[in-house]
Amino acid sequence: MEYQKQHNLNRFLILPLAFNVPALLKDLAVCEAYNWGKHYNTADYAGEWKGIALRSATGAAENILATQAKSFQDTSLMEQCDYFREIVARFHCSLETIRLLALAPGSHIKTHRDQGLSYSEGCFRIHIPIITDPDVLFVVDGEPLLMQAGECWYANFDLPHTVIHNGSTRRIHLVIDGIRNEWTDKLFGDAGYDFEQEKKPKKHDEQTKALMIEQLKLMGTETAMRLIAELQKT
Secondary structure: OHHHHHHHHHOEEEOOOOOOHHHHHHHHHHHHOOOOEEOOOHHHEEOOEEEEEEEEOOOOOOOOOOOOOOOOEEOHHHHOOHHHHHHHHOOOOOEEEEEEEEEOOOOEEEEEOOOOOOHHHOEEEEEEEEEOOOOEEEEEOOEEOOOOOOOOEEEOOOOOEEEEEOOOOOEEEEEEEEEOOHHHHHHHHHOOOOHHHHHOOOOOOHHHHHHHHHHHHHHOOHHHHHHHHHHHHO
């Protein structure tokens, strides 16, 4: 598809950051003592997908909603996790939601897109695996993404993506949402992000365009209506 061809160079990349797995597991053990809530996008998965927040829009650990907000606050869990705080301090940019997300064996996150969640749109989501399983299939834009514990990965989640857990180990990632700035441009550039690619005009296949229009109609805002009009002209 035209849309995929234009984005494939930046669909995902490993960032030049690596983290200590035993230290990650130590802080995870602190968080495991608390109640993890079910992921709110219940239509997007089958099985068990749970999470708990280290930073949220309300400062509550049970609030795992990834949402736009004027400000975000560390939760009480962050205060108890020295290494997680050390990781956060390495990102010299504005950070929004920070969560631990756990996917149980036999679970399936269905193919979906997170509209606008890409570096070219000024924001990013990274995954730091803490516990993983070789039989987890994570696919972004038709390409498998293989992540190991302690690594740091960016993916363009505005592209179609899915996760199928065929393994036997509960998969847990530290997931950080942030805002692009000059420091992150340097970080992403060092990782091989193609800035020339993102400057090219975006073209959408008819199926993608129809999906975008449907989602924009649900928003019902003036901006959404303007974007619909622009899409319909192309």
